[in-house]
Amino acid sequence: MQKKGMYSVEDILQIQQVSKKYWSKQAVRDISFTLGPGKIIGLLGSNGSGKTTIMKMIAGLAQPTSGKIAVYGNPVGVETKSLISFMPDQPLTESWMTVGDALRFYSDFFADFDQAKAERMLDFMKLSLADKVRSLSKGMSERLQLTLALSRKASLYLLDEPLGGVDPVARTRILNALVEFYEEDSSILISTHLVSDIERIFDEVIMVKNGEMVMHGNVEELRLQHGKSMDELFREVFAEC
Template identity: 55%
Template structure:
């Protein structure tokens, strides 16, 4: 099975703050990894390094056997933790923008996903709720033919109905040829889709392994395991 992402002793320092310390993980094709930890634990930093937006201070990270660079950016699709689309854009404008910017953008798939998400093509970002904007950004991300999808807090601050639609879209888009990393601290709603889980605490891996094996070993759900690990923070 192809290795999609491999991190080897990855550390990142911002001035006096050590954001990541010696991260080691490997993600195979066809698997969904839950990347979990409280705010400030290093989740977003790790995703940005994997996406090629930041460089590690030490260690190495690769996508499909290639060191992070221009080649891996074409294999990686990042859903950021905040909206970056201009408010004047319509959903259709956003799709056209992505089609111009990314060679692997599938406009037909984007149209289908807009329908699935119940988003109007002519609706402006300025008129959308937070949940609708999240669904639009997810549509744009998953309409690329990427090998690695990086989702940074895709469920944060949105209502349960939008959350369910987003979870359904993630499952619908799942492919055995690619892998997904979902950074979240809202675990209860989505832990059943995780093949692997990685708990990050203060920039270090506190626990990492197959989700089902960890449930069996500890006798609790992933959600309950999260509470055990981080209850003192």
């Protein structure tokens, strides 16, 4: 898959004035931002703030009502699906599958799937190939979804609430995996409402409230400017909720 514009420093993700209106609700309102390569970015917002909708639109699961989204210059479509690895809040696996089947599904459809890496990560997450998806606990299922998403060599990783519903030990393990996993030519966008555990691994944060972007900046600079942690800033922004 060619990435357009290799001759210039192309942004991995460009979102221009994107809005999304469902039947009766304005879920996302005029959001614009760009993401460069080699970054880990936090998409911070409370539940229902629109961050999941934004991720779905980037991943191609939903269409913006207006505005444009491009990945390495390519508008969202079949090609961008091979550039993006999405871990949604719903399982990607089907209930008839075993863990091994799930890996096979991924390797069948994604050319950038790294089987060896997946198996290593499964080991790390304490999952076995023969486990039936149906019999996995919520925590184990989340670890499987994360393994699948991270075992691809994608340009943009979208993780929707990877830390939700996961015990603190597993959380540390996941954070470790994310830091180990970082590549200079790809970026990771992580949406979450649990900020304090994870803010140390973010380069930048984008805060979304009621579908609107209220802040986008470099984390260290924000700390310097405000003398506050991202967790505190987050709480301030969402104080009225």
